[in-house]
Amino acid sequence: MPECKSSFPSDVHRGPAVSQPAGRVPQRRNARSNRARILATARQELGRNPDITLEELARAAGVVRRTLFGHFPGRAALLEALAEEAGEALRAAVASAPQATGEGAEPAERALARFALSMWPVGDRYRMLLALAHRDLGRERVTEIIEPARAAATAILQRGQGDGVFHTHLPPAVLSAALEAMTVALLEEVNSGALEDDGTRAAVVLLIAAGVPEKHARLVVEDVAAERT
Numbered sequence: 001m002p003e004c005k006s007s008f009p010s011d012v013h014r015g016p017a018v019s020q021p022a023g024r025v026p027q028r029r030n031a032r033s034n035r036a037r038i039l040a041t042a043r044q045e046l047g048r049n050p051d052i053t054l055e056e057l058a059r060a061a062g063v064v065r066r067t068l069f070g071h072f073p074g075r076a077a078l079l080e081a082l083a084e085e086a087g088e089a090l091r092a093a094v095a096s097a098p099q100a101t102g103e104g105a106e107p108a109e110r111a112l113a114r115f116a117l118s119m120w121p122v123g124d125r126y127r128m129l130l131a132l133a134h135r136d137l138g139r140e141r142v143t144e145i146i147e148p149a150r151a152a153a154t155a156i157l158q159r160g161q162g163d164g165v166f167h168t169h170l171p172p173a174v175l176s177a178a179l180e181a182m183t184v185a186l187l188e189e190v191n192s193g194a195l196e197d198d199g200t201r202a203a204v205v206l207l208i209a210a211g212v213p214e215k216h217a218r219l220v221v222e223d224v225a226a227e228r229t
Contacts, residue, residue, distance in 0.1 A: 108160030120199030
């Protein structure tokens with residue numbers, strides 16, 4: 001019986017459709033992995049040394065210089081990517097918190113404790129942004145990124161002052177700025193190894209600084225932390 005042959009050459013119709021995607025997918029995956037590693041390294045290293053060079057960052061990230069420049073053509077591009085990443089993390093943390101003001105909002109001291117605990121996990125990004133504020137990104141750009149977090153904190157403090165929970169020695173916006181600076185200082189101490197904290201100790205300190213008695217501040221933070229867990 002004669003052998004039956006297909007009229008469509010298999011090497012023409014099937015070869016490219018199988019081989020091309022198989023080569024592209026790992027390449028894209030490696031590119032994403034390299035980019036994420038570069039950004040993570042940059043967050044850490046720039047927080048310690050804002051003057052670090054791109055060549056030093058590439059070495060710290062374990063990639064060659066060409067790989068880093070393939071993702072970020074220069075320092076400005078890298079810093080803007082970090083700024084966008086940090087802004088997204090801060091906005092997500094603010095959005096995830098329960099309603100801080102208005103009808104049905106929880107007491108102001110609990111709202112501030114919850115806010116502090118929500119911000120702590122993204123603190124390294126926050127600290128890095130403030131370190132780069134003057135030299136690289138500019139204060140206006142950093143303020144734009146941080147504004148949602150600052151506005152949320154100020155609203156909580158204003159409500160707490162009106163309810164008699166927080167002291168009124170400082171206007172809400174000024175008190176918010178002071179607590180922000182204290183948070184950054186505590187993050188610096190964690191980064192240097194002088195302090196170990198999962199955010200609860202910082203939250204207690206912030207409540208005390210806002211005017212909540214220490215014993216009550218501890219109880220509030222412990223309760224909110226347990227609820228979050």
